[in-house]
Amino acid sequence: MKKTATLLLFGLLAACGDGEKKGMSAAGPGASMPPPEVEVIVLQAGSATLTQDLPGRLSAIRSAQVRARIEGVVEKRLFVEGSDISAGTPLFQIDARTYQAQAAAAEADLAAAKAVFARYAPLLEIKAVSQQEFDAAGARFKQAEAALAKARLDLENAVPPAPISGRIGRALVTEGALVGRGEATHLATIEQLDPIYANFTQPGADLLRLRQAVKAGRLKQANQTRVELILDDGSVFPQTGKLLFSDLAVDPSTGSVALRALFPNPGRELLPGSFVRVRFPEAIANEVIRLPLRAVQAGPEGQFVMVVDAEGKAVPRLVKTAGISGSDFLVGGGVKAGEKVIVNGLQKTRPGMPVKAVPWTAVPTSPAPSAAPAASPSPVGEKK
Numbered sequence: 001m002k003k004t005a006t007l008l009l010f011g012l013l014a015a016c017g018d019g020e021k022k023g024m025s026a027a028g029p030g031a032s033m034p035p036p037e038v039e040v041i042v043l044q045a046g047s048a049t050l051t052q053d054l055p056g057r058l059s060a061i062r063s064a065q066v067r068a069r070i071e072g073v074v075e076k077r078l079f080v081e082g083s084d085i086s087a088g089t090p091l092f093q094i095d096a097r098t099y100q101a102q103a104a105a106a107e108a109d110l111a112a113a114k115a116v117f118a119r120y121a122p123l124l125e126i127k128a129v130s131q132q133e134f135d136a137a138g139a140r141f142k143q144a145e146a147a148l149a150k151a152r153l154d155l156e157n158a159v160p161p162a163p164i165s166g167r168i169g170r171a172l173v174t175e176g177a178l179v180g181r182g183e184a185t186h187l188a189t190i191e192q193l194d195p196i197y198a199n200f201t202q203p204g205a206d207l208l209r210l211r212q213a214v215k216a217g218r219l220k221q222a223n224q225t226r227v228e229l230i231l232d233d234g235s236v237f238p239q240t241g242k243l244l245f246s247d248l249a250v251d252p253s254t255g256s257v258a259l260r261a262l263f264p265n266p267g268r269e270l271l272p273g274s275f276v277r278v279r280f281p282e283a284i285a286n287e288v289i290r291l292p293l294r295a296v297q298a299g300p301e302g303q304f305v306m307v308v309d310a311e312g313k314a315v316p317r318l319v320k321t322a323g324i325s326g327s328d329f330l331v332g333g334g335v336k337a338g339e340k341v342i343v344n345g346l347q348k349t350r351p352g353m354p355v356k357a358v359p360w361t362a363v364p365t366s367p368a369p370s371a372a373p374a375a376s377p378s379p380v381g382e383k384k
Helices: 002-027 097-125 131-156 204-216
Strands: 037-042 045-067 072-077 092-094 166-168 186-203 226-230 241-246 256-263 275-292 297-299 302-308 314-318 320-325 328-333 340-344 356-359
Touching (some): 045 166, 045 256, 256 275
Antiparallel strands (some): 037 340, 045 186, 072 092, 166 186, 226 241, 226 275, 275 328, 302 340, 320 328
């Protein structure tokens, strides 16, 4: 029995060994994972507009402070805070009883002065009154007219109107507050947001360098009347702005030139005081190669890209950037037209690794990523 059991055990082990050998031979000794798929762009030379993203700040095209022109107690607020209002809209109701009484008294004084002046006119003809008395009656009549106009103006100012159309902020006083005593109390602020200003600066040294390059013929003057606005999330504001002016002098404290652009803001999305970046066209360069910002990496030896060579392998290549055009780098050396540069899938590649290259399709609406991701492979030992 023991001998029979031993023979059966050896038979089972032999069968298992044969199965494992068959599985290994079916898989093959050279089997491996397929190469990772990466998206590439084929470099082409052409013309490009050099742009510079300059820091700026938004400001309202008009800003008006609503102030109390008379002294009195605020009885009621007549607007909704944060709403859009039209010019002439009543904003507050100030206690007007004193000014109503003053207006009534002024009307009575005017009526009396008018009656005296009218009665003196025929008397002057018959020499019943002197010319001096008649002139004094006429002066009192004019003074009464002026006093009534002033009283009516004070009565109108009891309901201060909106001086401009725009969006009104929060009320700076509440019902029951005494305003206008000794000073014109600030009641609220109205800002016109459509369109809106973008104030930004350009370094004076950059401006001089560009002018010299254009004068030497290396670059062409770009159309600087149209500018773009870059929001905090990196996206481009859909409305294109218009450059209004550039200062004629460099600010000695900052070394920069002040500029201002005007942007449409129909949806009131842009708010005054916000920090933005203005994409400013500087010049036009011919026969240059453009690279998406996301394709350029940073390593210990400088900026580099991953190129797919003729054998289908990813090879690091040091490059030099010569400026920015929109969401692309302008390449000053390191690559040439016709080469394939990896744009997407860099995290799946290593130098010398075989890859499967497919064409890259740009998505204009996506924000431009950083040009130097921290977790990128370094082109160690790759010098061209």
